Amino acid sequence: MRISAVIPFMLLLSACGGGKEAQRGGPPLVSADAIATKRFVDRIDAVGTAFANEQVVLAAPVTERITRVNFGDGGYVARGQVIAVLAQGQETAQLQQAGARATEARQQLERLDALRSRGFATRAAVDAQTALAASATAQAAEARASIGDRVIRAPFGGWVSLRNISTGAVVTAGTEIATISDISRIKLDFTVPETLLASLAVGQGIDAVAAAYPGRPFHGTIASIDPVVSAQTRAVTVRAVLPNPDRALKPGMMMSVRVESKARTSLSVPELAVVGEGDKSYVFVVDKGDKVKRTAVTIGARQDGAVEITKGLKPGQRVVTEGVVKLTDGMKVALTGARNERPAAAGD
Numbered sequence: 645m646r647i648s649a650v651i652p653f654m655l656l657l658s659a660c661g662g663g664k665e666a667q668r669g670g671p672p673l674v675s676a677d678a679i680a681t682k683r684f685v686d687r688i689d690a691v692g693t694a695f696a697n698e699q700v701v702l703a704a705p706v707t708e709r710i711t712r713v714n715f716g717d718g719g720y721v722a723r724g725q726v727i728a729v730l731a732q733g734q735e736t737a738q739l740q741q742a743g744a745r746a747t748e749a750r751q752q753l754e755r756l757d758a759l760r761s762r763g764f765a766t767r768a769a770v771d772a773q774t775a776l777a778a779s780a781t782a783q784a785a786e787a788r789a790s791i792g793d794r795v796i797r798a799p800f801g802g803w804v805s806l807r808n809i810s811t812g813a814v815v816t817a818g819t820e821i822a823t824i825s826d827i828s829r830i831k832l833d834f835t836v837p838e839t840l841l842a843s844l845a846v847g848q849g850i851d852a853v854a855a856a857y858p859g860r861p862f863h864g865t866i867a868s869i870d871p872v873v874s875a876q877t878r879a880v881t882v883r884a885v886l887p888n889p890d891r892a893l894k895p896g897m898m899m900s901v902r903v904e905s906k907a908r909t910s911l912s913v914p915e916l917a918v919v920g921e922g923d924k925s926y927v928f929v930v931d932k933g934d935k936v937k938r939t940a941v942t943i944g945a946r947q948d949g950a951v952e953i954t955k956g957l958k959p960g961q962r963v964v965t966e967g968v969v970k971l972t973d974g975m976k977v978a979l980t981g982a983r984n985e986r987p988a989a990a991g992d
Contacts, residue, residue: 671978674967676930679959682912684945684952686843688903692834692852692884696895698800698826702727704815705793715822717806721798728809728821730794743787746780753777802826803891830886830893832864834901835879843905844869850884852899862886862893866903910944911953917965918943918951927957928964928971930979936964938973 708730715727753773760770805823809815832852836844848866864886873880884901886893893899918941919926925943928936941956957963964971971977 671934671976672967672970673980674928674936674964674971674977675980676962676977677914677965678962679911679913679953679957680950681909681959682947682950682952683907683909684912684947685904685908686906686945687947688836688840688843688901688905690834690836690882690901690903692832692899692901694854694886694893694895694897694899695831695833696802696825696827697829697831697885698802699823699895700799701823702796702798702821704730704796704817704819704821706730707814707816708732708794709814710809710811713807713809713811715804715807718803720803721801721824723798723801725798727796727798727804727824729796730815732791732794743784746777746784749773749777749780796821798824800824800826825895827888827891827893827895830864830888830895831867832884832886832899832901833881834884835874835877835881836903838873838878838880841869841880844882844903848903848905851902851904852884852886854893854897854899856897857892860892862888862899911957911959912950913953913957913963914965915946915949915951917963917968919968927953928968929957930962930964930977933976934979935974935976936971938971 710728711731712726712729714725714729715721721727753770753776756770756773760767802824803826805825807822809819809821815821832850844866846866846868850864850866851861852864853861864884866882867885868883870881870883913927917927919928925941926938927941929939931937939956942954944952944954946952964977967977
């Protein structure tokens with residue numbers, strides 16, 4: 645009775661052990677795909693700062709009282725438009741006095757010229773009066789210039805800053821009256837390591853994204869490259885220009901910059917297909933009989949989950965894309981996926 649009870653138990657253990665051996669001895673399941681081609685580009689990522697196309701701070705040239713302010717918060721002003729006017733009563737009086745002296749001096753000079761032509765005036769007297777007339781004219785011009793300095797005009801069209809002054813306020817020389825910014829275009833400055841200078845050129849396109857508009861890329865072109873490399877950072881400043889017709893971009897914004905160059909079409913494999921060992925890279929190529937061959941490859945750029953293969957593979961070959969960790973060179977594999985399955989035999 646005891647022997648008959650032990651025998652079935654041993655047979656059961658033998659069957660279980662045989663199943664595990666069969667499972668361990670079977671080819672591993674992997675996925676494989678034909679080598680594809682993909683467009684790759686070299687990409688430079690940087691962070692830049694936005695600047696206005698043109699920007700100027702208008703300040704009071706002298707200490708004086710403001711008699712008129714001619715702009716609103718954030719409004720647009722045209723080129724030559726009067727922004728503010730400072731008191732100019734004293735300068736106007738000086739202009740009138742200088743004008744009167746200049747008129748009198750010119751009239752006296754005309755009389756002396758007439759007398760000299762008849763021999764009743766000396767050349768020295770005429771020369772002295774000529775000097776007096778020129779001096780009076782210069783004083784009048786100086787007074788007009790002084791009046792002109794008290795009229796603040798926009799040097800170009802743009803948008804003014806928020807107004808912080810009011811009519812009647814007394815400002816000192818150098819006090820800011822308004823900041824005018826032309827933001828129809830934005831200058832975007834960013835730095836690039838000197839090792840990447842060969843990948844940049846004037847006229848090259850860029851894409852930039854601001855934190856305020858995360859889903860909206862702004863397109864522009866490189867306008868200039870600083871001819872001097874910083875000795876401290878070993879980087880060069882690059883300036884791009886971005887159209888800004890809706891004035892969405894503001895000076896001072898920080899923007900992420902992407903520059904693409906050297907576009908090309910190359911062989912590519914998924915990143916999971918590449919096995920790295922030290923400074924070398926390998927893939928498993930599926931050969932005849934569903935056996936894999938460990939093949940050394942030279943890789944290039946990595947982009948969107950794909951790896952560029954510059955050397956080691958040929959078009960049409962199939963590589964293992966999933967399951968590479970359980971493979972060794974020359975191992976037979978079982979391919980998964982509908983396109984890799986063999987048709988079932990009759991009666992299966």
